[in-house]
Structure formats: structure tokens, C-alpha cells
Amino acid sequence: MTCRRQRRRRRTSPAAPAPPPVLPPDNDDLIQEILLRLPSHPSSLPRASLVCKQWRRLVSDPAFLRRFRARHRDPPLLGVFKDELHHPVFRSVLDPPDLIPPDRFALRLDDYRAASLLGCRHGLVLIFNYNTCEFLVWDPVSGDRRRVAVPQELDGGERSVMNGAVLCAAGDDGHVHGGGFRSCHFKVVLIGASKMDGRIFASIYSSVTGEWGDAIFTGPVSTIYYFGSPAILVGNSLYWLLSVWGPHILEFNLETSTLAVIDGNWPQMNFSSDCHYCIMRGEDGNVGLAILSYRGFQMWERKVTLGGAAKWVLWKTVKLHDILGLSSAVQREKTDIVGYSEDPNAFILVVDTDFYMFRVDSMQSKKLFDCNVVTRCHPFTSFYTADAAFEGIGAEDKLRLDC
CATH class of the missing domain: 2.40.10 (Thrombin, subunit H)
Structure with missing residues (x-):
């Protein structure tokens, strides 16, 4: 009697079937939403690309990369450029696996023996060649370069270039780092001095029009014995440390196009x-x-x-x-x-x-x-993602992608 009850209980209580395995979603849109939330470290998207061919295709898509940059907004600080023997030399400030080798952002300037590295901003590097009187705007991530000759009125020697700055034309609310000149127009701000009356002037070059704007002058200033600091962007203004027998500051308001010297008293x-x-x-x-x-x-x-x-x-x-x-x-x-x-x-x-x-x-x-x-x-901030970092994937990793 007891055996029959046990057999009847086993018939009415069969073992529950094993749950089906959870497979990753195949929907491209859903996977992209997940990948967009990866951190903006240089190694994030290259590592994700090694999961499978589908992920590699998604993170290599230029449209996805633009969305990735737009979502994160603030790019990471990748490293610094140092001016060594008139050549910009890159040193990464990140730890492995995000450390970027110096030769990845190498730029040899054979005709820039009298060049000066003026600064970095919005993923761009600005260099001035005193021999040819031209600026070089360089995007290290995309490799894009653009030479910009100084305004014609500087050729006569009555005005001289003292400093400069580069920035994205879209401003802080719309610039896209590391996308090259095709995805982002830029501006070059030239700061110079007039030898005749001792005034400082500024002029803006736009990559949209390919032309320089009219020069904007300050009032007469005393002898300038130091103008070596790079520009600092605060709000809508660029600032340079300008020593005129004291710690004065030069302010160029980008919104109002005004140039002024802040008193150093x-x-x-x-x-x-x-x-x-x-x-x-x-x-x-x-x-x-x-x-x-x-x-x-x-x-x-x-x-x-x-x-x-x-x-x-x-x-x-x-x-x-x-x-x-x-x-x-x-x-x-x-x-x-x-x-x-x-x-x-x-x-x-x-x-x-x-x-x-x-x-x-x-x-x-x-x-x-x-x-x-x-x-x-010169600190360099930019997104260094799959469009450039895939070049560093080793042979063994590429073999995994083909399997």
C-alpha cells in the first residue's frame, strides 16, 4: 500500500524542466544601447569589438561613434603634448590597458624647424611656424591636418604673431572630439602686437569661410616681456597671462568680440x-x-x-x-x-x-x-575610440574575430 502511494506521488509530481539558456539579444538597436553605456576609456570599444563580428561591426560604425561621443560629452584626458626640439611629443597619462603609445600620436614636421606648440583644445592641436608664418591645426585621433596662413596685413612686418588658440566652432555645447574636420569646424584665434603703437590685437579664422575676420585692438600697453602662456578658456572668453610690468591678464570675449587687459594691481x-x-x-x-x-x-x-x-x-x-x-x-x-x-x-x-x-x-x-x-x-582631451584604436588589435585577437 505504501509503495503504491509513493509511485502515485511520483507520477503526479514530475521534475520541472530546465530553463532555456539565456542568449544575448540579436537586435542591433538594443545592443547599441548597451554599448553606448560603456565608459569612454580608450580600451572600451576595442575590447567590445573582440566579442564577436556583430559587435565589431556595430562599434566600428561612424554613426555609432558619433552617438558614443555625444552621449559622454566630456572626453577623457588622454595625455599631454610636450614641445621637444620643435616637435610635439605625446605622453599618455593613463594606465594600461588605456595607455596610448607615443608613436600613435606622432607628427613629424620637417619644414617646422622654427615651430611652436601653442596649445590643445576640443581634440585639436595648434602649432605655429614662424618661418612660413602659418598655423597648423591637427586632429591627432583622425590624423586630419589643415594649414592656415596668417592674414595678409602681417606680411609687411608691422604686426607680429605673439600667441594663438584653437577651438571648435560649435562651442562647448556642440563640439565632437576626435571626429576630424568633416564632423567639426574649427576657429583659430590669433593674438599679435602692433610694433608702431604697442597695441595688442586679435583676429579669428573660421574653417567654414576659410577667411580671417577684422583685427580687434586694445588700447596702448606697456612693453611686453612675456607672452608664453597658452590660452585658457573660461566661459565665453579666452585668457592669456600677460606680463606688462606686473601680472596682467589678456581677455578676449568670443561672444562680444572684445579684447581687454585686466588690471594687474x-x-x-x-x-x-x-x-x-x-x-x-x-x-x-x-x-x-x-x-x-x-x-x-x-x-x-x-x-x-x-x-x-x-x-x-x-x-x-x-x-x-x-x-x-x-x-x-x-x-x-x-x-x-x-x-x-x-x-x-x-x-x-x-x-x-x-x-x-x-x-x-x-x-x-x-x-x-x-x-x-x-x-x-599641453593637456590633450579627446575620445580615442574604435575608429582609431582598432589599428592596435593584435594578430591573435584578429584571428578570434575570424573564427
């Missing part, structure tokens, strides 16, 4: 011989000034009162020893600010022969590399 600041200065982005989006000494950082912000008067306010003070995590005291003559990037609000500092990156917002630092040759570093 700031008695509350400490301008001593052992300090180094750099324009920066302030806490409230205003222009700021960083003062570095062997003791630490002072960060000031320029604020405009309700009455229209401008004043400098001390924003932050930090000790250099603390933010860099150094175990010994910093020597007075072995510190300097060699670079700044407004997008991540980060400084490139050098102590002795060691280069560090210090992010203002997070108050964190990272040792980058050491180099006996201390030169200015």
Missing part, C-alpha cells in the same frame, strides 16, 4: 620671485588665478559685484606637500606649473624631475612620469 596677492602663476577656471565659472610656491597653492577667483566692480577673492589654499603626498620638504627652486586643462580642471605640476597631475575639484593627485627635460605640457 592686486595688492592682496603675493607676487614674489619664487612664485609661479597660471590662469584657471574658478569655483563659480569665473576666471581664476593659481599662485604656486614651494609652500603650496593659492587659488583666487575674479568676481564682479552688483555695482559692476571686479575684485579678486581668495578661494582655496592648499599645501603642496599634502596634495602630492611627498615624504620630504619641497625645495624652493624645483617646483613649477607646466600645464593646465580647463575641462577636468587639472594642473600639471613638476617637482624636481617628477610630473604630477592635480585635480582641483577632487583634490586628488597622481604621479604621471619623470623626465629630465622640463618643458611646458
Whole structure:
């Protein structure tokens, strides 16, 4: 009797069937939505391309790459360009597997023996050739180059080029890094000086029209003995550190097309011989000034009162020893600010022969590399994704894709 009941119970309670295996979706649109959410690291899309041929096809599509860049908006800081023997040399600031070899962004300039690297912005690099009096705009990710001759009125020698800046014509709200000139027009801002009356002027070149705009002048200024700092973009204005018998700042408002020199009479600041200065982005989006000494950082912000008067306010003070995590005291003559990037609000500092990156917002630092040759570093931010990084896929990885 007991055996019959057990057999009857086994008949009425069969074992549940095993659930079917969960397979990845085959819908291209759904997979793309997933891939769009990968981090913007250089290794993200190349690694995803190794999953299968379908994924490789999707992440290689130019339309997908444009969506990927647009979704992430803020590109990562890939590294810095250093001006060594009149050639831009790239050094990555990322760790493996995102570290980019220097030869991936190599540019040999045989006819640029008197060239100067002026700066990087929006995924573009600006170089000026003093022999040929022309700018070179270079997109390292796409490899695109464009030569831009200076305005004709500079050929007579009455005006000279002092500095310049490059930026995307679409501005911060619409530029696409690393897409080449086909996907993004650019502007070149030329800063020069008139030898006759000592005035500073600015002129803008547009890649849309292929022409320079009219020169915009300041009033007469005193003798300029330093104009070597790169431009810093804060809001709608470009700023250069301009020493005219004091720490003056040159401001070019891109929206109003006005050029002005901000007075350097700031008695509350400490301008001593052992300090180094750099324009920066302030806490409230205003222009700021960083003062570095062997003791630490002072960060000031320029604020405009309700009455229209401008004043400098001390924003932050930090000790250099603390933010860099150094175990010994910093020597007075072995510190300097060699670079700044407004997008991540980060400084490139050098102590002795060691280069560090210090992010203002997070108050964190990272040792980058050491180099006996201390030169200015131009931080380079851009999306370095599948359209270029696939060139670095090894033979074994390519064999996997063919299987």
C-alpha cells in the first residue's frame, strides 16, 4: 500500500524542466544601447569589438561613434603634448590597458624647424611656424591636418604673431572630439602686437569661410616681456597671462568680440620671485588665478559685484606637500606649473624631475612620469575610440574575430 502511494506521488509530481539558456539579444538597436553605456576609456570599444563580428561591426560604425561621443560629452584626458626640439611629443597619462603609445600620436614636421606648440583644445592641436608664418591645426585621433596662413596685413612686418588658440566652432555645447574636420569646424584665434603703437590685437579664422575676420585692438600697453602662456578658456572668453610690468591678464570675449587687459594691481596677492602663476577656471565659472610656491597653492577667483566692480577673492589654499603626498620638504627652486586643462580642471605640476597631475575639484593627485627635460605640457582631451584604436588589435585577437 505504501509503495503504491509513493509511485502515485511520483507520477503526479514530475521534475520541472530546465530553463532555456539565456542568449544575448540579436537586435542591433538594443545592443547599441548597451554599448553606448560603456565608459569612454580608450580600451572600451576595442575590447567590445573582440566579442564577436556583430559587435565589431556595430562599434566600428561612424554613426555609432558619433552617438558614443555625444552621449559622454566630456572626453577623457588622454595625455599631454610636450614641445621637444620643435616637435610635439605625446605622453599618455593613463594606465594600461588605456595607455596610448607615443608613436600613435606622432607628427613629424620637417619644414617646422622654427615651430611652436601653442596649445590643445576640443581634440585639436595648434602649432605655429614662424618661418612660413602659418598655423597648423591637427586632429591627432583622425590624423586630419589643415594649414592656415596668417592674414595678409602681417606680411609687411608691422604686426607680429605673439600667441594663438584653437577651438571648435560649435562651442562647448556642440563640439565632437576626435571626429576630424568633416564632423567639426574649427576657429583659430590669433593674438599679435602692433610694433608702431604697442597695441595688442586679435583676429579669428573660421574653417567654414576659410577667411580671417577684422583685427580687434586694445588700447596702448606697456612693453611686453612675456607672452608664453597658452590660452585658457573660461566661459565665453579666452585668457592669456600677460606680463606688462606686473601680472596682467589678456581677455578676449568670443561672444562680444572684445579684447581687454585686466588690471594687474592686486595688492592682496603675493607676487614674489619664487612664485609661479597660471590662469584657471574658478569655483563659480569665473576666471581664476593659481599662485604656486614651494609652500603650496593659492587659488583666487575674479568676481564682479552688483555695482559692476571686479575684485579678486581668495578661494582655496592648499599645501603642496599634502596634495602630492611627498615624504620630504619641497625645495624652493624645483617646483613649477607646466600645464593646465580647463575641462577636468587639472594642473600639471613638476617637482624636481617628477610630473604630477592635480585635480582641483577632487583634490586628488597622481604621479604621471619623470623626465629630465622640463618643458611646458599641453593637456590633450579627446575620445580615442574604435575608429582609431582598432589599428592596435593584435594578430591573435584578429584571428578570434575570424573564427
